[in-house]
Amino acid sequence: MQLSESARAVFAVLAAAGTATRPQLAAAAGLSKPTVSTAVAELEAAELAACSGTVSGATGRSAAVYGLGPAAGAVLAVDLGPAVTRVRGCALDGVLLAEGTGSRAEAADVVRQVLKELPTGAPLRAVVVAVGDVVTQDPEGTGARPATAKAGPVFDAMAVALPPGVPVHLENNVNCAALAELHEGAARGRHSFGYLRIGVGIGLGIVIGGQVLRGANGAAGEVARLPYPWDEGREPRREALEAHIGVRSLLHRAEEAWQDTGEPYPRTAERLFALAGEGHTAARAVVARHAADVGRLAAAVAAVLDPGLIVLGGATGTDPQLLPGVRAELERLSWPTEVVSSTVGENGTVAGASRLAVARGIQTVTGGTRAKH
Incomplete structure (x- = not known):
């Protein structure tokens, strides 16, 4: 489908707005009203736009309101999390059409379920898959395979559930979460910040000027690769910092702290933080040390x-008990x-991946006209 330049511009504006009148489309696209009328007619003929009603203006005259048509299609966002897979299907104006959740092993089944719930006949324009891995981008912006074996097997199993021929784009999951914070979370209204995820592993999403910084190798923010430790007599090991701050080490420290208590030690981070919230002495000490470690990583980021702003995310990073200790250590250093x-x-x-998928879907329809995400 080859659209005129004006039709591509109007479609991108309409997708971003959801609904709009022709005067509104003309103002947003910077085009004359006659040009917009011709473009809208072109989009209607292709079923990419459709009249959804009328609205009365201040003068009493009514104006047609347009929205996306059935041929605009849908996009799919997949979050291949370490334990849970979350999938969303959205229209190109961002409206949620279907969603599903399952275990990591059930990724393909969840994708199939969501695809079945999308409107019949709606073409799938793009798929964005968020993976816990470095993702290399080619010059055209198309995602390659995950750079390591972390996501590879699960990604391969999930990919067979996707319709053939649909563009599939990969993105680092921390970058996706950072986009969600930027547009609808704790960093809304802030154009530059760091999203520091602390959980099973660690990662950093870097937003500069409202855009995610990916780096020359698609690996910007891979703080797991910071050299650690830097003590005399101990050589830094690959991803040793992630091993030190991740959940496994946190629970190992809890086990050590419980040795002289005569009590069973907490076997999950959730239980550890719950005990700390109840005032348990050993739990509070372990959480305080964890907060200091995260604060030192935050100081490196700063x-x-x-x-100017660091948003703490992840399974353990979001617990409010960490905030005082992180802030204190960061202020000290x-x-x-x-x-x-x-x-x-x-x-x-998955929310950030959905936003990227919508932008990619619009690009597919318009032949490369970029949409804001």
Whole structure:
């Protein structure tokens, strides 16, 4: 389908607005009203736009209101989390059409379920898959395979459920969550910040000027690769910092702290934080040490980026008990930097992936005209 330049511009504006009159489309696209009328007629003929009603103006005259047509299609966003897979299907104006959740092993089944719930006949324009891995982007912006084996097998199993010929784009899951914080979370209204995820692993989403910084190798924010430790007599090991701050080490420290208590030690981070919230002495000490470790990582982020704001996310990073200790350690080691907890919750990654999928879907229809995300 080859659209005129004006039709592509009007479609991108209409997708971003959801609904609009022709005067509104003309103002947003910077086109004359006659040009917009011709473009709208072209989009209607292709069923990419449709009249959804009328609205009365201040003068009493009515104007047709347009929305996306049935041929605009839908997009799919997939969050291949470490334990849970979340999938959303959205229209190109961002409206949620279907969603599903399952275990990581059930990724293909969840994708099939959501695809069945999309409107019949609606073409699938793009798929964005959020993976816990480095993602290399080619010059055209198309995602390659995950750079390591972390996501590979699960991605391969999920990919067979996708319709053939649909563009599939990969994105790092932390970058997706950072986008969600930017547009609908704790960083709304802030154009530059760092999203620091602390959970099973660690990662950093870097937003500069409202855009995610990906780096030359698609690996910007891979703080797991920071050299650690830097003590005499101990050589830094690959991803040793992630091993130190991740959940496994946190629970190992809890086990050590419980040795002289005569009590069973907490076997999950959720139980550890719950005990700390109840005032348990050993739990509070372990959580305080964890907060200091995260604060030192935040200080490293501040030293390199000076982002002004750091949003803490992830399974353990979002617990409010960490905030005081992180803030105190960061203040001790670096300059003033605001630190807040994530507000998008466990759906942040798939929400950010949905926004990227919508932008990719619009590009597919318009032949490369970029949409804001």
